[in-house]
Amino acid sequence: MSAPDVVLGSGSGGKMVAQQLAEAGRSVVLVEDGLVGGYCPYLACVPAKSILLSAHHGLSWVAARAVRDDAAAHRDDAAAAQALRDLGIRILRGRGRVVAEPGTDAPGRIEVTFPDGGTETVEAGLLVLGPGSHAVAPPVPGLDEAPTWTSEEALAADELPGRVLVLGGGAVAVESAQALQRLGSRVTLVQRGEHLLSGEPAWVGETLAGALRADGVEVHVGTTSERVTRAADGWELHLADGTRLGTDRFLLATGRVPSTDGLGLDDRWLREKGAVRVDARCRVVAEDGEVAPEMFAVGDVTGIATYTHAANHQARTVVGEILGRGRDADYSGVPRAVYTSPPVFCVGDTSGEGTRSARFDLADVERAALLETSQGRTIVGGVELFVDDAGVLVGAAAIGEEADAWGAELSLAVRARLDLDLLTHHVRAFPTWSEAILPPLEELRGRTADQAR
Amino acid sequence: MSAPDVVLGSGSGGKMVAQQLAEAGRSVVLVEDGLVGGYCPYLACVPAKSILLSAHHGLSWVAARAVRDDAAAHRDDAAAAQALRDLGIRILRGRGRVVAEPGTDAPGRIEVTFPDGGTETVEAGLLVLGPGSHAVAPPVPGLDEAPTWTSEEALAADELPGRVLVLGGGAVAVESAQALQRLGSRVTLVQRGEHLLSGEPAWVGETLAGALRADGVEVHVGTTSERVTRAADGWELHLADGTRLGTDRFLLATGRVPSTDGLGLDDRWLREKGAVRVDARCRVVAEDGEVAPEMFAVGDVTGIATYTHAANHQARTVVGEILGRGRDADYSGVPRAVYTSPPVFCVGDTSGEGTRSARFDLADVERAALLETSQGRTIVGGVELFVDDAGVLVGAAAIGEEADAWGAELSLAVRARLDLDLLTHHVRAFPTWSEAILPPLEELRGRTADQAR
Structure with a gap:
C-alpha cells in the first residue's frame, strides 16, 4: 500500500x-x-465580517458578539x-x-x-x-508589557475595551478599527505608512481615513511609534513627534x-x-x-x-x-477586498508604475445623486483604472458603496486581459455604480488615441 | 452653407x-x-428609481414625493x-x-x-x-372609463391612491407595484403571463413575486382580464375565473x-x-x-x-x-436591470433554448449566512448561467441582494464572450455575492467535460 x-x-x-x-x-x-x-471560519474572515455587518447594521456589542459567535460556530x-x-x-x-x-x-x-x-x-x-x-508584534519598546490582542484574539473576545489602539493600517487594522468604534469602543489607529492601505493608491487610503474619522476613529498616519508606557488610567503610546495616545488595549495589525x-x-x-x-x-x-x-x-x-x-x-x-489535470494558478485577477463601510475593492497593479491611469468620482454618477436625495447622505468614493502600453486593463482600485460587488467586473476584466477597446464599448446599466467605470475608460482611450496620432 | x-x-x-x-x-x-x-430624467428612470430608493429606505409618501420631485428637477x-x-x-x-x-x-x-x-x-x-x-392601454372593456395612470403619470402624481391595480408584469409594473405598496398604497398586480418578467426564467419571476407578496402586494399571474366595472367604492377588474379585484386606480404597464x-x-x-x-x-x-x-x-x-x-x-x-469613426453597436452585454428589492439583473440569452444552464442559490454563499445572522432576515435569490455548445457564457439571470452591482461581471463576461475555462479559473472575493457564480460554472464545466469523453 x-x-x-x-x-x-x-x-x-x-x-x-x-x-x-x-x-x-x-x-x-x-x-x-x-x-x-x-482561522477563517472561527477567528478571522467570518467573525470579522460578521462583526462588521452587525456594526454597519447598528447592533449593540452584546448582540453583535452573540451573532459573531454563532457565525463562528462558537469556535467549535x-x-x-x-x-x-x-x-x-x-x-x-x-x-x-x-x-x-x-x-x-x-x-x-x-x-x-x-x-x-x-x-x-x-x-x-x-x-x-x-x-x-500569524501576527507579529511591531518592535515598540514596552508593548510587550501592555495588554495586546492579535486580530484572532479580538475576534474571540468577550469584552469590548473602552479604548483600543490599533497598530497598523492594512485591511485587518481598518476593519477592526471601524467595527470596534461602531460597536462602542473609542478607537485610535496608528499607521507608519503615509496612508491607510499602503499598497493601494493614496486617495483610496485617504478616502477610507475620512470615513473612519467620520465614525469617530482617531487616525494617525505617517507616524513612528517610539514606546509604550503605563499611564494613570491605562497605557500610552508615545509617537516620535511627542504625541501621547491613551488606550486600554493594543490591537496588533502591523503584519x-x-x-x-x-x-x-x-x-x-x-x-x-x-x-x-x-x-x-x-x-x-x-x-x-x-x-x-x-x-x-x-x-x-x-x-x-x-x-x-x-x-x-x-x-x-x-x-x-x-490528479493529472494541472493548470497554472493565475493571481492576476485576485481581488483585494476590504469590508469597511464604504468597502474597498482593488485588483492587479495599482502601483501607477509603468501604467497610465484615470480616476472618476462616484459622486458624479446618477446613482449617487439618487441616494443622496433619498437618504440624505453624502456619497464618497471613486474608481481608478490602470492600463498598460497596449491599452489592456491591468489594475483597478475602487472604494465606495457596494464596491465589493460592482468591482467584480474590474477583477474579471483584469483577469481576462480585456482592453480599452472592448471595455469602452461595453454597456453598463443605468443607474448603477458600474456607470463610474466608463468615464475613466473613455479618458484613457482618448489619451491612447492622442498618442497614436 | x-x-x-x-x-x-x-x-x-x-x-x-x-x-x-x-x-x-x-x-x-x-x-x-x-x-x-x-422621459428618463423627469418621468421615468430617475423618479422611478428615486421613489424605489425612498421606499426601500422607509420614507413616507410625502417625503418620498418631495425627494422624487427634487430628483426629477420638478419636471423643469x-x-x-x-x-x-x-x-x-x-x-x-x-x-x-x-x-x-x-x-x-x-x-x-x-x-x-x-x-x-x-x-x-x-x-x-x-x-x-x-x-x-409611449404606454398603450390593454384592450380591456371598461378600462377606458376608469381612472388610469401611465407610469409617467404615476411618477408625476401628487396623490397616493388608497388602492392601485397594476396591469402588467414587466420591469415598470413590478417596480411601480413595490414602490407604491411600500409607500402606503394597497397594490394588486395582474399579469397575463405565467410569471413576472416573462422574458426571463420562471424562477426569477417567481422569486420576485414572493418578494412582492412579502411586501403585501397581491400578485395574480396567468390571468385574463375580462372587463372593468364601477363598484360601490371604486372600480373592479373582473378576471376570467370570476375573481373581482377592487381598486381606486389602474396603472397601465402592459407595454x-x-x-x-x-x-x-x-x-x-x-x-x-x-x-x-x-x-x-x-x-x-x-x-x-x-x-x-x-x-x-x-x-x-x-x-x-x-x-x-x-x-x-x-x-x-x-x-x-x-464623425467617421464608426463601429457596430453591440447589444450582447446590455443589462436588463430591475431595481426592486431584491433587484434583478439579466443579460444575454436566458431563454434556455439551445443552451445549457446551471443555477445556484444565493442562500448558499457565506455572505448570505453572515447577513442572515447579523440582520435576522432570510436571503432569497440566485443566479442562473447559460452557455452555448462551445462553453461560452451567452446569458445570465440573477436576482438578489445587490444583484444590480455584482451582476455586472456577468454582463461583461457575456459581452467579451468569455468561456467556462477562463470563468471557472477566475478568483472571486470571499465573502462576496460573486461567490455564487463559481458553483454553476463548475457544474457546467463538469458537464462539458463529461460530454467530451
Whole structure:
C-alpha cells in the first residue's frame, strides 16, 4: 500500500485539498494543531465580517458578539472535523514537523506531536503544506508589557475595551478599527505608512481615513511609534513627534508572517520571512528552480496573496496537479477586498508604475445623486483604472458603496486581459455604480488615441 | 452653407447625439415637443428609481414625493435646454414631421408644429430619429372609463391612491407595484403571463413575486382580464375565473410602442408595431437592406433594447458613424436591470433554448449566512448561467441582494464572450455575492467535460 497524502494545516486551502483528494478516492491524513478549518471560519474572515455587518447594521456589542459567535460556530470545529472524517480523512490533532521530505522513490515522514506530549510518525507519499501565518508584534519598546490582542484574539473576545489602539493600517487594522468604534469602543489607529492601505493608491487610503474619522476613529498616519508606557488610567503610546495616545488595549495589525518555524523544512524551499516558495502549480521549489519532489504549499504560507479566495484557488491548482489535470494558478485577477463601510475593492497593479491611469468620482454618477436625495447622505468614493502600453486593463482600485460587488467586473476584466477597446464599448446599466467605470475608460482611450496620432 | 443635422426627439439617445455633434462643431437643430431630455430624467428612470430608493429606505409618501420631485428637477427642463443652447444647439419646441426624407443629394425637410399652431420647416442635412415610445392601454372593456395612470403619470402624481391595480408584469409594473405598496398604497398586480418578467426564467419571476407578496402586494399571474366595472367604492377588474379585484386606480404597464405615428416616415423603414428598423450602425434600413440616406435612429423607437443605457450606446454608435469613426453597436452585454428589492439583473440569452444552464442559490454563499445572522432576515435569490455548445457564457439571470452591482461581471463576461475555462479559473472575493457564480460554472464545466469523453 502506498503512503497517504499528508496535508499539514487545515486552513481554507489545506482543508479544500484534503477534501477534494479524499473525494477523488485517495488516502488522506490531515494534521492540525489548532481548529480544523483554520482561522477563517472561527477567528478571522467570518467573525470579522460578521462583526462588521452587525456594526454597519447598528447592533449593540452584546448582540453583535452573540451573532459573531454563532457565525463562528462558537469556535467549535467538531462538525467540520466530522465532515472530513466522513470522507475517510484521518485527522491527527497535533503539531506536525517534517522529519524527512518526500522523495521521488521514498515517502516522507511527518512527526506529529500531540498536546499530551505523545508523538506519532506518519509516512507521506506527498505532502501539502498549509500551516498559515500569524501576527507579529511591531518592535515598540514596552508593548510587550501592555495588554495586546492579535486580530484572532479580538475576534474571540468577550469584552469590548473602552479604548483600543490599533497598530497598523492594512485591511485587518481598518476593519477592526471601524467595527470596534461602531460597536462602542473609542478607537485610535496608528499607521507608519503615509496612508491607510499602503499598497493601494493614496486617495483610496485617504478616502477610507475620512470615513473612519467620520465614525469617530482617531487616525494617525505617517507616524513612528517610539514606546509604550503605563499611564494613570491605562497605557500610552508615545509617537516620535511627542504625541501621547491613551488606550486600554493594543490591537496588533502591523503584519503577519508565514508559520514555518519548527516545521522542519529545508531552508532551500524558503523565501525571506519564512514563506515557502512555490511555482505556478503550487509545487514547492528552490530559488534555482529545483522542484521539491511531491511537496506542495497553499495559503498564507506561500506569501503570495493572503486571502481565503486565493488559498482556495491554490488548493484547486494543487488538486488539479495531483490528479493529472494541472493548470497554472493565475493571481492576476485576485481581488483585494476590504469590508469597511464604504468597502474597498482593488485588483492587479495599482502601483501607477509603468501604467497610465484615470480616476472618476462616484459622486458624479446618477446613482449617487439618487441616494443622496433619498437618504440624505453624502456619497464618497471613486474608481481608478490602470492600463498598460497596449491599452489592456491591468489594475483597478475602487472604494465606495457596494464596491465589493460592482468591482467584480474590474477583477474579471483584469483577469481576462480585456482592453480599452472592448471595455469602452461595453454597456453598463443605468443607474448603477458600474456607470463610474466608463468615464475613466473613455479618458484613457482618448489619451491612447492622442498618442497614436 | 450646408443644412444642419436635425435630431428629432431629445430623450437620452437623441440628446446625447445632439450634444456630441454640437461639441464636434456641427450645426444641430433639436426638435422636442415634450421635455428636453425626454422621459428618463423627469418621468421615468430617475423618479422611478428615486421613489424605489425612498421606499426601500422607509420614507413616507410625502417625503418620498418631495425627494422624487427634487430628483426629477420638478419636471423643469429649462436648465437642460439651456445647457444644449450653450453648445450652439437650436431647440425647436414643437412636434416634428418628416416632409421629405434627406437624400444623398438634397437635404430633408422637417416641419415643426408649435403648440400655438404655428409651423416652421427646417432643412435636415441628416436626420436622427429619437421620438421614444409611449404606454398603450390593454384592450380591456371598461378600462377606458376608469381612472388610469401611465407610469409617467404615476411618477408625476401628487396623490397616493388608497388602492392601485397594476396591469402588467414587466420591469415598470413590478417596480411601480413595490414602490407604491411600500409607500402606503394597497397594490394588486395582474399579469397575463405565467410569471413576472416573462422574458426571463420562471424562477426569477417567481422569486420576485414572493418578494412582492412579502411586501403585501397581491400578485395574480396567468390571468385574463375580462372587463372593468364601477363598484360601490371604486372600480373592479373582473378576471376570467370570476375573481373581482377592487381598486381606486389602474396603472397601465402592459407595454409600450414606438412613437412613430404621424412622424411622416415612409413605411419601408418601419417594422411591426411601428419601430424604425436600423442596422448595426443605427442607420435606418428597409427590410431588403436598402439604407436610408442620412437617416439614423436611436432609443426606444428602434425597439431593440429599451433602456437608457442602450439608447446611449446607440447614440455613441450614431455619432461615431457620422464623425467617421464608426463601429457596430453591440447589444450582447446590455443589462436588463430591475431595481426592486431584491433587484434583478439579466443579460444575454436566458431563454434556455439551445443552451445549457446551471443555477445556484444565493442562500448558499457565506455572505448570505453572515447577513442572515447579523440582520435576522432570510436571503432569497440566485443566479442562473447559460452557455452555448462551445462553453461560452451567452446569458445570465440573477436576482438578489445587490444583484444590480455584482451582476455586472456577468454582463461583461457575456459581452467579451468569455468561456467556462477562463470563468471557472477566475478568483472571486470571499465573502462576496460573486461567490455564487463559481458553483454553476463548475457544474457546467463538469458537464462539458463529461460530454467530451
